[in-house]
Amino acid sequence: xxxxxxxxxVKDYGRGxxxxxxxxxxxxxxxxxxxxxxxxxxxxxKSTLMHTLAxxxxxxxxxIMFDGADITAMNDNQLTMLRRTSIGFIFQxxxxxxxxxxxQNILMPLTLAGAKPxxxxxxxxxxxxxLRQRLDHRPNELSGGQQQRVxxxxxxxxxxxxxxxxxxxxxxxxxxxxxxxxxxxxxVKELGQTIIMVTHDAVAASYADRAIVFAxxxxxxxxxxxxxxxxN
Ligand code: ADP
Ligand code: ADP
Numbered sequence: 449x450x451x452x453x454x455x456x457x458v459k460d461y462g463r464g465x466x467x468x469x470x471x472x473x474x475x476x477x478x479x480x481x482x483x484x485x486x487x488x489x490x491x492x493x494k495s496t497l498m499h500t501l502a503x504x505x506x507x508x509x510x511x512i513m514f515d516g517a518d519i520t521a522m523n524d525n526q527l528t529m530l531r532r533t534s535i536g537f538i539f540q541x542x543x544x545x546x547x548x549x550x551x552q553n554i555l556m557p558l559t560l561a562g563a564k565p566x567x568x569x570x571x572x573x574x575x576x577x578x579l580r581q582r583l584d585h586r587p588n589e590l591s592g593g594q595q596q597r598v599x600x601x602x603x604x605x606x607x608x609x610x611x612x613x614x615x616x617x618x619x620x621x622x623x624x625x626x627x628x629x630x631x632x633x634x635x636v637k638e639l640g641q642t643i644i645m646v647t648h649d650a651v652a653a654s655y656a657d658r659a660i661v662f663a664x665x666x667x668x669x670x671x672x673x674x675x676x677x678x679x680n
Pocket of ligand 1: 462468470488489490491492494496497
């Protein structure tokens, strides 16, 4: 089944002569339980696609279907609910809350939703991401790599069905990158999650089931084609 789908998605920044055409009519469907990498040069529209799919940025034209509903027609309250319950984000800038510890940051989505953490899942995330010794630290006491791993744990703690990751390994060394990517891959398998990851790194993209390449606001390559029969 399709987790989320963009139909004729257009995004312009500004109007008239000076408008930037960030998305020029994108049609793409993401299957539930698959890990997709989005690649392409800087400025080609990758972040804009993620932000509009997640309802963080409004579309100029087109539809985004999620769970049978067009999210471009939703109001802010509906979008906020959707993000809290079904969507996780791993941002390029970590967006951690500076006054809170690593543990509090990780648990924040559940705290906001008034939900109890699954302790086993919390422990697994913390162990896999190597954060056990850092739980009481505030973000400014953590390295870039550690902050990124806290942001990843926070994105996964509520077991969202859909996860958006913007350069999730951009601040990690190759060993931590491999651990994080294997973990994301495992999370896709075990939780049936859908992960959409923007990356510049071909090694990171190799962990995904599918790679989409953007250029100038359009999809120019899509491998393997999701409609083609899979060999494994
Ligand atoms: P990528 O993620 O592939 O680097 P982006 O989606 O960030 O590309 O950007 C696509 C185009 O939209 C670029 O030309 C960029 O300069 C422009 N753009 C992105 N965000 C804004 C914005 N808030 N205002 C104006 N132009 C923007
Ligand atoms: P990582 O591989 O996680 O990015 P680094 O190699 O950047 O880690 O950092 C090495 C060690 O230095 C880490 O264990 C971290 O605790 C410490 N460190 C890095 N930056 C800071 C900071 N701003 N404040 C406190 N400790 C830091």
